[in-house]
Amino acid sequence: MTEQLFGYDDQDTWLHHLGGATKLLAFLGLSLIAMASYDTRFIAAIVVLSLFLFKQAHIAWRQVRLVVKVIVTFSLLNLVTVYLFAPEYGVQLYGSRHLLFGQGYFTLTQEQLFYEANLALKYIVTVPLALIFLITTNPSEFAASLNKLHLSYRVSYAVALALRYIPDIQTAYHQISLAQQARGWELSAKAKLSARFKGALQILLPLIFSSLARIDTISQAMELRRFGRNPRRSWYRDHPFAKADWLTLGGVAVIIGIGLWLFHQNGGRFYNPF
Amino acid sequence: MTPAIKFDHVTFQYDSQAEPTLYDINLTITPGEKLLIVGPSGSGKSTLGNLINGLIPHALRGQLTGRVTVAGQDVAASSLAALSRHVGTVLQDPDSQFVGLTTAEDIAFALENDAIAPARMRQQVAHWAATLNLSQQLELSPQALSGGQKQRTAMAGVLIDEGEILLFDEPLAALDPATGKRAIALIDALHRQFNMTVVIIEHRLEDVLTQPVDRVIVMDGGRIQADLTPEALLQSDWLRRVGLRAPLYLEALTAAGIERATITNIADAATVSAPQLKTRLTNWLGAQAPPVARATQAPLLTIQDLTFGYPRGRQLFAHFDLTINRGDMLALVGANGVGKSTLSQLITGFVAPKSGQLRFNGQDLAALSVKERADHIGYIMQDPNQMLSKLQLSDEVALGLTLRHADAATIQAKVAQALQICGLYPFRNWPISALSFGQKKRATIASILTLDPELLILDEPTAGQDWRHYTAMMRFLETLNQQHGITMLLITHDMHLMLEYATRTVVLGSQGLLLDAPPATVLSQPDIIAAASLAETSLYALAQRVGLDPQQFTAAVIANERQAAP
Numbered sequence: 001m002t003e004q005l006f007g008y009d010d011q012d013t014w015l016h017h018l019g020g021a022t023k024l025l026a027f028l029g030l031s032l033i034a035m036a037s038y039d040t041r042f043i044a045a046i047v048v049l050s051l052f053l054f055k056q057a058h059i060a061w062r063q064v065r066l067v068v069k070v071i072v073t074f075s076l077l078n079l080v081t082v083y084l085f086a087p088e089y090g091v092q093l094y095g096s097r098h099l100l101f102g103q104g105y106f107t108l109t110q111e112q113l114f115y116e117a118n119l120a121l122k123y124i125v126t127v128p129l130a131l132i133f134l135i136t137t138n139p140s141e142f143a144a145s146l147n148k149l150h151l152s153y154r155v156s157y158a159v160a161l162a163l164r165y166i167p168d169i170q171t172a173y174h175q176i177s178l179a180q181q182a183r184g185w186e187l188s189a190k191a192k193l194s195a196r197f198k199g200a201l202q203i204l205l206p207l208i209f210s211s212l213a214r215i216d217t218i219s220q221a222m223e224l225r226r227f228g229r230n231p232r233r234s235w236y237r238d239h240p241f242a243k244a245d246w247l248t249l250g251g252v253a254v255i256i257g258i259g260l261w262l263f264h265q266n267g268g269r270f271y272n273p274f
Numbered sequence: 275m276t277p278a279i280k281f282d283h284v285t286f287q288y289d290s291q292a293e294p295t296l297y298d299i300n301l302t303i304t305p306g307e308k309l310l311i312v313g314p315s316g317s318g319k320s321t322l323g324n325l326i327n328g329l330i331p332h333a334l335r336g337q338l339t340g341r342v343t344v345a346g347q348d349v350a351a352s353s354l355a356a357l358s359r360h361v362g363t364v365l366q367d368p369d370s371q372f373v374g375l376t377t378a379e380d381i382a383f384a385l386e387n388d389a390i391a392p393a394r395m396r397q398q399v400a401h402w403a404a405t406l407n408l409s410q411q412l413e414l415s416p417q418a419l420s421g422g423q424k425q426r427t428a429m430a431g432v433l434i435d436e437g438e439i440l441l442f443d444e445p446l447a448a449l450d451p452a453t454g455k456r457a458i459a460l461i462d463a464l465h466r467q468f469n470m471t472v473v474i475i476e477h478r479l480e481d482v483l484t485q486p487v488d489r490v491i492v493m494d495g496g497r498i499q500a501d502l503t504p505e506a507l508l509q510s511d512w513l514r515r516v517g518l519r520a521p522l523y524l525e526a527l528t529a530a531g532i533e534r535a536t537i538t539n540i541a542d543a544a545t546v547s548a549p550q551l552k553t554r555l556t557n558w559l560g561a562q563a564p565p566v567a568r569a570t571q572a573p574l575l576t577i578q579d580l581t582f583g584y585p586r587g588r589q590l591f592a593h594f595d596l597t598i599n600r601g602d603m604l605a606l607v608g609a610n611g612v613g614k615s616t617l618s619q620l621i622t623g624f625v626a627p628k629s630g631q632l633r634f635n636g637q638d639l640a641a642l643s644v645k646e647r648a649d650h651i652g653y654i655m656q657d658p659n660q661m662l663s664k665l666q667l668s669d670e671v672a673l674g675l676t677l678r679h680a681d682a683a684t685i686q687a688k689v690a691q692a693l694q695i696c697g698l699y700p701f702r703n704w705p706i707s708a709l710s711f712g713q714k715k716r717a718t719i720a721s722i723l724t725l726d727p728e729l730l731i732l733d734e735p736t737a738g739q740d741w742r743h744y745t746a747m748m749r750f751l752e753t754l755n756q757q758h759g760i761t762m763l764l765i766t767h768d769m770h771l772m773l774e775y776a777t778r779t780v781v782l783g784s785q786g787l788l789l790d791a792p793p794a795t796v797l798s799q800p801d802i803i804a805a806a807s808l809a810e811t812s813l814y815a816l817a818q819r820v821g822l823d824p825q826q827f828t829a830a831v832i833a834n835e836r837q838a839a840p
Contacts, residue, residue, distance in 0.1 A: 161373065179655055179660060182644055182648040184648065206659060222373055223354050224363050225358060225384040225435075226354075226387040227387050234388075236378060236386055
């Protein structure tokens with residue numbers, strides 16, 4: 001039995017009880033304002049808030065280890081690239097130049113460091129929020145919330161079904177892979193990469209054929225129970241807006257308000273300590 | 275009274291077929307009737323069902339003439355959605371039709387599509403879950419349920435529509451014997467409680483007839499061959515003529531030379547009677563030659579002190595011992611989830627034991643990879659579609675040898691030989707997609723045979739096949755066993771398969787090995803039957819009633835019946 005790598009984890013925290021639509025809106029709202037703003041104090045405050053929420057969601061490190069590592073690697077790569085392409089961009093932005101060391105093209109200034117620190121914070125802020133959303137939101141409820149945000153319910157349901165079938169397909173892939181190995185395909189780490197790649201293709205054919213047969217059956221089963229008949233459908237996992245949802249959205253609105261007010265105070269998106 | 279369902283001169287031909295699947299069907303089903311439709315594979319019985327729920331012509335296209343009326347509506351002029359309010363359909367394999375993430379959502383699916391308010395929906399779901407004994411499972415994933423619970427979830431999902439007609443397409447196909455019996459009893463209870471019209475499509479006649487049925491329709495070759503009561507059907511010659519298995523207790527009476535016409539209360543093993551029943555059965559049994567015990571041969575696979583459990587799962591094997599001897603035709607039975615498939619995966623090396631030793635021909639298997647084990651041990655999955663990866667049959671069968679870098683002449687000779695043994699030689703240049711299910715299954719066996727395995731492990735080799743195909747497959751496996759000396763390990767739920775073809779039965783329980791004995795012995799031990807979710811056969815009940823030794827009686831009837839198989 002392969003452990004599911006990443007996905008909804010049913011727990012009993014207030015974050016799990018919030019509506020999917022609320023969480024989606026809160027995630028989008030906070031991420032957008034944190035992306036737009038370059039006010040370090042403001043972003044740092046949201047980072048603290050998102051780390052606090054992450055703790056509240058009872059997410060275990062092993063659940064997110066892989067994803068976090070991948071994201072950290074790419075963020076670092078990105079920061080380095082930003083520096084390589086424009087080592088003096090910070091100077092341009094903040095209109096002053098405090099040289100730390102270096103000369104010629106590759107110089108390091110306080111302004112550049114400060115700018116890149118802002119970027120790093122922006123990367124950090126969205127990760128816990130996105131993970132909270134994905135791990136605390138039931139896929140069916142997620143579909144319900146997408147539908148609530150006026151996405152067609154057919155598309156919303158397709159998303160939920162896809163999420164629901166990922167483990168099934170993993171199991172089938174595993175089974176077929178073993179059956180192929182038993183016939184002589186070496187697919188373990190021992191084989192060459194090209195051989196493993198060819199072997200994987202060999203698994204895909206039966207996987208696709210058996211999946212197509214399943215899709216046929218399931219679409220018949222859905223039609224027999226009137227899916228797609230009405231322009232509208234309701235959701236068993238529907239979550240009527242409760243006080244907690246309004247409070248959360250209110251809180252998010254206040255934070256966004258502060259962010260916008262800071263634009264005004266700073267005379268633009270950038271906070272300039274220099 | 276308007277009929278619940280009426281077929282008026284209905285002929286139907288799928289767009290993909292050259293000839294009609296149904297010819298001139300006339301059938302009237304009155305409200306509240308319980309009807310059984312039997313027939314071999316390809317007789318058109320599922321097509322008939324699809325005309326009742328409207329999948330034909332609304333989802334499956336073809337040429338329809340005549341008129342089907344369901345609940346007063348013309349099926350062709352109506353829609354799937356409108357019909358679904360009257361007809362609830364439970365498809366063959368509940369696993370492949372679940373859409374909800376949890377059992378509750380799956381039950382609620384139809385109501386969701388009607389845009390019913392969530393509060394009312396939850397109330398309805400709770401009600402039907404309670405009726406079908408699923409209240410504790412509502413928050414679980416449907417995939418995590420037992421076979422019986424899965425089927426009850428599928429039933430709840432259509433009962434919630436409160437339609438007046440229930441349609442079951444092969445409800446027993448995915449269930450073990452004990453669960454199947456309970457399912458038939460539940461269908462009967464629903465029928466009586468809600469006075470619904472019930473249509474059951476099934477080829478396992480004896481299992482369905484454990485509960486009363488008003489009428490049986492016999493289908494063959496796309497036509498209704500007979501329309502009669504269960505009693506009349508059993509008195510008649512129809513079952514033999516269309517290639518369906520008669521109930522075992524009747525086979526016993528036939529074997530003892532008792533005339534069908536003299537049998538009374540024919541539809542139930544508990545009440546069936548005939549003049550001098552007891553004397554005649556006793557005399558017949560006395561005249562049967564005692565079964566010849568097969569000599570035990572040298573051990574082929576020895577499992578010693580095996581311990582295994584999945585991470586975070588239950589311990590499946592603790593200090594488990596088993597020896598499979600050369601030439602065994604061994605049936606491995608037991609309730610779902612008890613570790614039957616896991617045992618075969620331990621043998622093939624798909625999973626590794628926590629401790630213990632597996633020896634094959636004296637060689638320790640731990641040292642061998644999956645691929646190396648496959649040179650001696652062939653594993654045939656239940657679904658051949660999961661094993662077939664080439665487009666053309668001969669390429670598929672050659673695959674194992676090609677991967678082992680055999681020379682072209684050897685490959686050609688071995689492939690031809692394997693195809694001939696499996697009766698597939700004429701199809702060698704066919705695309706695999708053109709083969710029937712049974713042919714695909716034999717193709718997977720042929721592709722393993724080229725590797726000269728000494729042991730074949732088959733997972734449910736006959737699942738979902740009617741008696742004719744079942745017999746053909748089992749006779750074929752028996753030939754491999756007896757003439758080619760291949761030892762067989764058959765994982766199965768099928769009592770008949772076990773009784774008729776296995777030389778030895780191993781019953782797995784949650785505590786490991788429950789019993790290792792000749793097949794007929796297993797079915798004479800009620801505690802083992804219950805623990806392994808098997809079902810008592812009607813022979814056992816009959817033998818007890820007339821005071822014969824159930825074990826001896828069962829063995830004799832089965833031996834006799836094998837000669838009569840189609």
